[in-house]
Amino acid sequence: MNAICVFGLGYVGLPSAVVFASRGFSVVGVDVDAGKVEAVNRGVSYLREPGLEGLLREAVAGGRLRATMDADEALKLCNTVLIDVPTPVRGGVADLSYVTNVLTRVSRRLRRGTLVVIESTIPPGTTSGLARRILEEGSGLRVEEDFYLAHVPERIAPGKAIEELLNAPRVVGGVGPRSTEVALAIYSRVNPNMIPTDSTTAEFVKLAENTYRDLNIAFANLLALMAESLGIDVYEAIRLASTHPRVRIHQPGPGVGGPCLTKDPYMLASLLQEFWGTELIRLSRRINEFMPHHMVKIIERVAGLEGFKLSGSRIAVLGSAYKGGVDDTRESPSKIVVSELMRRGAVVIVNDPYTSESFGAEYYGDVYKAVEGSDMVVIVTDHPEYRDLDLERVGRVVRRRVIVDGRRVVDPYKAMSLGFKYYGIGYGRAWRI
Ligand SMILES: NC(=O)c1ccc[n+]([C@@H]2O[C@H](COP(=O)([O-])OP(=O)(O)OC[C@H]3O[C@@H](n4cnc5c(N)ncnc54)[C@H](O)[C@@H]3O)[C@@H](O)[C@H]2O)c1
Numbered sequence: 001m002n003a004i005c006v007f008g009l010g011y012v013g014l015p016s017a018v019v020f021a022s023r024g025f026s027v028v029g030v031d032v033d034a035g036k037v038e039a040v041n042r043g044v045s046y047l048r049e050p051g052l053e054g055l056l057r058e059a060v061a062g063g064r065l066r067a068t069m070d071a072d073e074a075l076k077l078c079n080t081v082l083i084d085v086p087t088p089v090r091g092g093v094a095d096l097s098y099v100t101n102v103l104t105r106v107s108r109r110l111r112r113g114t115l116v117v118i119e120s121t122i123p124p125g126t127t128s129g130l131a132r133r134i135l136e137e138g139s140g141l142r143v144e145e146d147f148y149l150a151h152v153p154e155r156i157a158p159g160k161a162i163e164e165l166l167n168a169p170r171v172v173g174g175v176g177p178r179s180t181e182v183a184l185a186i187y188s189r190v191n192p193n194m195i196p197t198d199s200t201t202a203e204f205v206k207l208a209e210n211t212y213r214d215l216n217i218a219f220a221n222l223l224a225l226m227a228e229s230l231g232i233d234v235y236e237a238i239r240l241a242s243t244h245p246r247v248r249i250h251q252p253g254p255g256v257g258g259p260c261l262t263k264d265p266y267m268l269a270s271l272l273q274e275f276w277g278t279e280l281i282r283l284s285r286r287i288n289e290f291m292p293h294h295m296v297k298i299i300e301r302v303a304g305l306e307g308f309k310l311s312g313s314r315i316a317v318l319g320s321a322y323k324g325g326v327d328d329t330r331e332s333p334s335k336i337v338v339s340e341l342m343r344r345g346a347v348v349i350v351n352d353p354y355t356s357e358s359f360g361a362e363y364y365g366d367v368y369k370a371v372e373g374s375d376m377v378v379i380v381t382d383h384p385e386y387r388d389l390d391l392e393r394v395g396r397v398v399r400r401r402v403i404v405d406g407r408r409v410v411d412p413y414k415a416m417s418l419g420f421k422y423y424g425i426g427y428g429r430a431w432r433i
Pocket residue numbers: 007008009010011012013030031032033036084085086087098101102119120121122154155156157158259260
């Protein structure tokens with residue numbers, strides 16, 4: 001009766017469930033995916049997160065964590081419910097059907113004293129509006145009097161989930177002061193850096209954070225396109241601009257992937273549909289969505305400059321994950337780069353040290369095998385392993401010494417000193433978009 005139920009054992013829900021269990025809570029995970037439920041019960045993690053596997057194994061072995069597909073059975077045991085199900089954006093609008101399905105289920109079993117927390121990313125006003133209505137109507141109980149309701153958005157960066165769940169500052173927004181207090185009391189047992197606010201502010205803050213990052217990356221990408229037309233190095237320019245004490249510009253690259261930045265800005269922009277100012281957000285999305293196509297264009301031009309055609313050539317693409325150090329390939333720019341190169345008739349070989357996803361291309365787990373015989377090495381993801389590439393060894397096995405670097409992983413001067421032709425996004429060539 002005093003367990004925590006976690007609905008949705010994905011990238012957010014599983015680490016969350018494990019962290020609560022590691023702090024002594026009894027946790028029941030609920031998911032509609034039989035494979036995930038079975039894996040959790042065997043103490044096996046399907047996510048590559050430092051520290052997760054060990055904590056998961058311990059929690060399951062210690063009887064503090066188990067998973068089920070039976071939501072009603074789980075709800076009988078819980079006085080705290082965390083909701084971590086997907087909230088995709090379709091046609092610019094948030095699809096809240098996963099969240100409302102869970103809320104409806106929870107409402108039928110809601111008991112006095114229960115705390116319900118939505119951790120999924122949702123449009124501002126959802127917790128105090130739609131969620132409150134579903135729970136009150138389904139249960140006949142009153143929020144703040146009989147039960148508590150809050151939004152506690154996730155901030156975790158893939159690859160640092162456990163560390164950030166335990167330490168990174170995080171906002172807790174109840175629909176009223178009691179809900180905030182009850183949620184704060186539970187989360188503070190896991191993370192000492194919880195910050196109280198109200199639910200609508202918490203929802204807004206989450207979207208503001210991700211939109212800010214997307215805008216900043218779009219600005220860096222815009223600078224990259226300008227630097228290309230000037231024939232200068234954008235990375236050097238950004239480094240120099242960032243020596244200004246009040247300037248912090250993100251890094252450009254071949255696009256923005258992942259489950260958050262690709263959709264959260266649209267949730268924010270939809271709040272003020274009628275105001276032209278939200279174009280700022282949509283335009284940033286457009287720039288970032290354009291970048292993988294720009295990368296393909298650079299690759300195509302480089303092939304021309306180096307005197308070969310993409311069709312029939314062998315291209316090694318390094319990285320299918322959407323960012324360095326993780327295995328997550330959701331919305332990865334690499335997918336566009338790989339499929340566009342294949343559409344142009346290139347033989348594409350993909351390497352990624354974290355995932356075997358290759359978007360239909362051939363996959364090699366060994367990076368030196370992947371680049372063997374290639375006409376061009378294309379770097380899409382800034383995995384730390386690529387920074388330590390033995391370029392001399394690469395140079396010995398490739399057919400042509402040509403690198404197109406989307407993320408400044410390789411030092412251009414080092415590559416050139418070893419006889420490579422080095423090209424990249426934002427780097428001294430008039431690609432003319
Ligand atoms: N991945 C991230 O880094 C991240 C970071 C911050 C916020 N978020 C937000 O967290 C939410 C979840 O994202 P995610 O990346 O963990 O998604 P995910 O797809 O990895 O996991 C969602 C899980 O929910 C399960 N599910 C779907 N319907 C269900 C139901 N009715 N009952 C129980 N389980 C159900 C799915 O099977 C899946 O395992 C989203 O709103 C996302 O925007 C994600």
